[in-house]
Amino acid sequence: MQVTGQVNVIQRDTTKTTQVAVKSGYFEKKPEFPDAVIYTMDNDGQVFIVHEGVEMWCNQAYVYFKDNFVKAYGDVKIQQGDTVSMESKYAEYNGNTSFAFASGDVVLTEPKTTLKTDTLYFDRVKQQAYYRSGGTVKDSSSTLTSRIGRYFAETKKYQFLSKVTIKNPEYTVTSPQLDFYSETGGAYLYGASTIESETSTVYCERGYYDTRANTGYFVKNSRIDYENRILFGDSIYFDRNKSFASATNNIKVLDTVNKSIIRGHYAEVFRAKDSVFITKRAVAVTLQEQDSVYVHADTLQVTGKPENRIIKGFYRARMFKKGLAGEQPTSGKCDSIYLDQKAGITKLIREPILWSGENQMTGDTIHILNNKVTEELDTLKVFNNAFLVQKDTMEVNGYNQVKGERLIGLFTNNQLDTVNIIKNTEVIYYFRNDKNELVGIDNTLSSSIQLYLEEQKIIGMRFLKKVTGKVYPPEKLPENARKLTGFIWRGEERLLEKNDLFAGKFKPALPKIKGIPLPKDEGEFFEEIEDQEDLEIPEYSKLRPQDVQNREDDPKFRTKERDSIQKREEKKEN
Numbered sequence: 001m002q003v004t005g006q007v008n009v010i011q012r013d014t015t016k017t018t019q020v021a022v023k024s025g026y027f028e029k030k031p032e033f034p035d036a037v038i039y040t041m042d043n044d045g046q047v048f049i050v051h052e053g054v055e056m057w058c059n060q061a062y063v064y065f066k067d068n069f070v071k072a073y074g075d076v077k078i079q080q081g082d083t084v085s086m087e088s089k090y091a092e093y094n095g096n097t098s099f100a101f102a103s104g105d106v107v108l109t110e111p112k113t114t115l116k117t118d119t120l121y122f123d124r125v126k127q128q129a130y131y132r133s134g135g136t137v138k139d140s141s142s143t144l145t146s147r148i149g150r151y152f153a154e155t156k157k158y159q160f161l162s163k164v165t166i167k168n169p170e171y172t173v174t175s176p177q178l179d180f181y182s183e184t185g186g187a188y189l190y191g192a193s194t195i196e197s198e199t200s201t202v203y204c205e206r207g208y209y210d211t212r213a214n215t216g217y218f219v220k221n222s223r224i225d226y227e228n229r230i231l232f233g234d235s236i237y238f239d240r241n242k243s244f245a246s247a248t249n250n251i252k253v254l255d256t257v258n259k260s261i262i263r264g265h266y267a268e269v270f271r272a273k274d275s276v277f278i279t280k281r282a283v284a285v286t287l288q289e290q291d292s293v294y295v296h297a298d299t300l301q302v303t304g305k306p307e308n309r310i311i312k313g314f315y316r317a318r319m320f321k322k323g324l325a326g327e328q329p330t331s332g333k334c335d336s337i338y339l340d341q342k343a344g345i346t347k348l349i350r351e352p353i354l355w356s357g358e359n360q361m362t363g364d365t366i367h368i369l370n371n372k373v374t375e376e377l378d379t380l381k382v383f384n385n386a387f388l389v390q391k392d393t394m395e396v397n398g399y400n401q402v403k404g405e406r407l408i409g410l411f412t413n414n415q416l417d418t419v420n421i422i423k424n425t426e427v428i429y430y431f432r433n434d435k436n437e438l439v440g441i442d443n444t445l446s447s448s449i450q451l452y453l454e455e456q457k458i459i460g461m462r463f464l465k466k467v468t469g470k471v472y473p474p475e476k477l478p479e480n481a482r483k484l485t486g487f488i489w490r491g492e493e494r495l496l497e498k499n500d501l502f503a504g505k506f507k508p509a510l511p512k513i514k515g516i517p518l519p520k521d522e523g524e525f526f527e528e529i530e531d532q533e534d535l536e537i538p539e540y541s542k543l544r545p546q547d548v549q550n551r552e553d554d555p556k557f558r559t560k561e562r563d564s565i566q567k568r569e570e571k572k573e574n
Contacts, residue, residue, distance in 0.1 A: 022037075036064050039060065056070065058077070072090065078100060106119065108122075112140070116138075120135075144164070158179070159177075161555055170214070172195070173187065185213070186210050188516065228257045233267065235513045262285070262302060277299070278300045282313075292322070294320045301313075311341070330357075354368070356380070363384055388451075395430060415456060428484055518558055
């Protein structure tokens with residue numbers, strides 16, 4: 001018999017609920033199902049049922065009009081307007097509660113995504129769908145899987161919990177909890193999360209990733225692991241398309257190949273170019289022969305493949321090497337600094353000054369060469385207007401001085417022991433006897449001078465092609481003649497410890513990091529009902545009370561409210 005059925009309105013909690021209406025299908029009554037009217041598809045098509053904006057199709061339906069309840073079998077489809085549709089092998093729909101249950105190859109489709117699961121609950125009043133036996137969501141670019149999932153139709157948001165994974169041809173995201181907005185493709189990560197690809201691995205404990213634009217923002221213990229670099233920062237911005245990342249506040253860039261670390265408060269990393277730019281109290285730390293070399297400048301740039309790393313420092317550059325036990329520190333200042341780690345050379349450029357122990361050296365440019373095998377200091381070169389100054393041990397205003405066109409110094413065990421001053425040289429040297437008494441002051445011109453040092457102190461000198469000179473009794477050489485032209489003493493600027501790298505520089509004002517808060521608590525999907533008799537489950541339903549209750553052993557979504565409660569409880573316990 002062909003029929004169109006519409007039945008009465010019933011009362012529930014003083015709210016009128018419309019009865020489900022069967023629009024098409026062949027119906028029959030069977031003695032074994034006295035309370036049901038059975039509708040079966042015919043030549044005109046599937047059984048068609050409507051209720052308050054919901055349309056349902058199936059091959060066969062058992063309709064319990066007294067309970068306003070439908071059980072649908074075979075190629076079931078439930079459509080809500082043009083926004084959400086659900087397909088399955090089996091479904092139930094309760095017209096009194098506007099609650100649907102589907103099982104068997106369930107597919108929920110909305111404009112941007114498709115959800116597949118084995119069992120799905122849909123609450124039309126809340127406009128929410130829920131699964132807890134594993135599900136897969138596909139959008140235009142990615143596939144998301146989780147054990148527990150919840151869909152909010154009004155905001156087009158999915159909440160995923162427990163072993164959440166996003167698979168994309170270019171990367172894989174894993175997270176214990178993730179919110180995904182299907183309209184934008186934006187994913188919010190909560191808890192220890194990773195984004196892995198062939199070229200990088202992102203880690204954070206709170207973050208946002210745009211799965212369509214391939215950009216992200218990460219906070220709370222965030223880091224990016226590249227093939228040979230690791231970037232840390234309070235917050236990190238990431239652009240996969242441009243192979244670019246930037247980090248803000250408490251930055252650390254670890255070079256795993258060259259045993260170096262760069263610190264600062266703002267950094268940019270260009271992976272494809274093997275380039276790092278860092279500023280705001282930037283300092284590079286390189287390990288050499290169990291001793292760290294610190295390089296600071298207003299801006300540091302690191303370029304080149306791991307085997308050809310170049311470090312460049314721009315503006316107000318400084319370097320410091322503490323030295324091993326028993327050694328005096330080596331430090332320097334200049335406008336710009338250049339380090340070639342493979343060649344083992346450091347260049348101090350524009351108005352450089354270098355202190356090796358008690359020796360102050362200046363010139364137009366200074367080069368420091370390391371032994372590439374032992375990593376110890378090997379050679380020092382000062383080009384043009386070379387000037388070496390060493391304060392006399394006793395005289396308040398007494399300084400040993402040597403100047404010339406070029407300077408070449410040689411190191412033994414990181415200590416300067418031989419210095420050659422070449423071309424147009426001149427010296428002022430304070431001679432002292434065994435009792436450390438001043439016996440004369442040498443002022444000599446020569447084509448070249450060789451100095452011998454012990455424990456960084458000048459102990460002797462040799463003149464090559466001596467031109468003119470004289471050792472003056474101290475009283476015979478007036479004060480104004482005891483300084484060579486171009487002399488300047490800058491001992492107060494000498495770096496004696498690594499913190500002196502920042503001496504005289506203001507601490508940068510750090511921006512406040514905008515965090516990513518936990519989501520607000522939107523309550524449980526199933527209402528908490530203590531008395532099972534109050535559950536509105538028709539006796540004909542396949543559902544049991546335990547199916548429509550929240551499970552205590554299921555993991556819970558972390559929310560701002562729950563986190564606050566937990567913190568208060570922990571505070572009370574402590």
